[in-house]
Amino acid sequence: MNVAVGRLRLWELDADCHGPLLGSCWSAAQLRRLGDKLFAGRSSLDDFELHAAAAAQCATRNKLSLALQRALDRDAAPWLRRAAAAATTPELEALWREALHGGEIGPVLWAVWGDARCDEALRARLHKDLYLLQHERIATWPAERAACRALQAQNQALRAEQQRVQQRQASWREESLAERDALRAQLARAREHAAALQAQVARLREAGPAAVELPAGRAALVQQVAALSQQLAQLRRAGAAPVAPPPEPAAEAIDAASAPQPLQIDALRATSVLCVGGRHGHVPLYRELVERHGGHFAHHDGGVEDNPHRLDAQLAAADLVLCQSGCLNHNAYSRVKDHCKRSGKPCVYLDKPGAGSFARALSEAAQLGPVHTTQAGAKGAVRAQG
Numbered sequence: 196m197n198v199a200v201g202r203l204r205l206w207e208l209d210a211d212c213h214g215p216l217l218g219s220c221w222s223a224a225q226l227r228r229l230g231d232k233l234f235a236g237r238s239s240l241d242d243f244e245l246h247a248a249a250a251a252q253c254a255t256r257n258k259l260s261l262a263l264q265r266a267l268d269r270d271a272a273p274w275l276r277r278a279a280a281a282a283t284t285p286e287l288e289a290l291w292r293e294a295l296h297g298g299e300i301g302p303v304l305w306a307v308w309g310d311a312r313c314d315e316a317l318r319a320r321l322h323k324d325l326y327l328l329q330h331e332r333i334a335t336w337p338a339e340r341a342a343c344r345a346l347q348a349q350n351q352a353l354r355a356e357q358q359r360v361q362q363r364q365a366s367w368r369e370e371s372l373a374e375r376d377a378l379r380a381q382l383a384r385a386r387e388h389a390a391a392l393q394a395q396v397a398r399l400r401e402a403g404p405a406a407v408e409l410p411a412g413r414a415a416l417v418q419q420v421a422a423l424s425q426q427l428a429q430l431r432r433a434g435a436a437p438v439a440p441p442p443e444p445a446a447e448a449i450d451a452a453s454a455p456q457p458l459q460i461d462a463l464r465a466t467s468v469l470c471v472g473g474r475h476g477h478v479p480l481y482r483e484l485v486e487r488h489g490g491h492f493a494h495h496d497g498g499v500e501d502n503p504h505r506l507d508a509q510l511a512a513a514d515l516v517l518c519q520s521g522c523l524n525h526n527a528y529s530r531v532k533d534h535c536k537r538s539g540k541p542c543v544y545l546d547k548p549g550a551g552s553f554a555r556a557l558s559e560a561a562q563l564g565p566v567h568t569t570q571a572g573a574k575g576a577v578r579a580q581g
Contacts, residue, residue, distance in 0.1 A: 201279075201311040205264045206256050209318070212308055213253040215325050217246060220267065220301035229266075233258050271302030278306040288317055295324060416476075423480055423550060430487075466490045468557070469513035471506070471531050472497040472523035473548050480550045484557070497523025510534045515560050516542040517553065 208216070217226070223242035226249050231237050238245060252259040268275065274290070281287050287307050294303035307313055308321065468485045470478070470492070478494050485492040495501050495509050506527060510516065511534075518531045535542035543556040 202275075203309045203311060204256075205253050205267065205309075206260050208253075208308060210250075210254055211322070212318075213250040214246070215322070216267075216301070216304055216308065217250055217253070217263075219304050219325075220270070229262060230259065233262060267302075267305045271305050274299070274302045274306040278310050281310075281312075284312050284314055284317055287313060288320065291317075291321060291324075295328070300328070420476060427480070427483060467493065467512060467514045468517065469493045469495065469509050469515070470517045470519070470553075471495050471527060472519035472521075473545075474522060477548055477550060477553070481553050484550070484554060488557075495527075497527035499523075503527065506530055507534070510538075510540075513540065516540055517545060517556055517560070518542060519545045519548055521546055522548055 205213075205216075221229070223245060226245055227238060227242075230245065230249070240248060249259065249263075253263065274294075277290060278287060281290060287310055291303055291307050294300055304321065304325075308318065466489075468490045470481055471494075473481070473494070473496070475496070481494070482492040493509055493513065495506050498506070503526065507530065510531065516531060516535055518528065520528055531542065534540070541560050543560050545552050545556055
């Protein structure tokens, strides 16, 4: 960079300016690298001796002073332009004050000291400020070093935390990818299953209703309901005595030798009979059987659909309770048992549903006293005190 008119060169400054200027613009390591490069060999001088030798070289025009001059003009170019724009010496001093409050000390020092308008008073002022700045720097050095060490420790802690966060993120990513793959596989299986079901529905639609086969137990139940319905229709038409019910499904079959013969249920006249539990398909048959013998029938499904709180009122109004223990929840079963035990009402427990079992339970109940309970199961009746 060409030196503007009105500026001094480095070797034209006073000798007492060279040391502060070098110390403000270069560290000892930077000066050593520059000297080793210029003189093709590493200097054996220590840092203080190297600084003093470089300051002495600045007194004359030589290879080192020219290199330092070029480096100063390059690094301080913005400040040199501002110094050239200053019209008076006070403006140069204002530029220096700005540097003291957060600017660059070295480049501004060269811009002001090298200006031809820098008089003796301003040059002395710069020396005083540099002296105070140097001592202030020495005084605050321990605190700055402690703050630097604290920042270094904080930086290390933050780096360690960053590594832990990155590891957790990598682990979460692997888990999310594995979960995504599992969900995709599950979705694929669900789609295959849905496609198979759709194909099966299409085949059934093409084959028509005749192609649908009911399970063995369900088919037997359908046959039993049809037979009972036919028998009920015959009884309503003829007004005759009840006909023995058809055989129940194999799962509900009873040993014919253990069934009570004949049924004695004429004592049900004006009796309120409550059936708790049971299948809804059997309820009309139960009702018809009770009412045909002069009784009043009520039913509660044990809390499946009926309100559980209605059970207490129905138990209080009943004279005889038939509880199908296998077709109601535990709460309803306990409430029936506790109520009948407290009130002494006859209660018959049926292990299995069916019209035949229901009729035999009524026959057993008609023969009991008012404080008895009975257990009507697949192998006969078991009586116990209430």
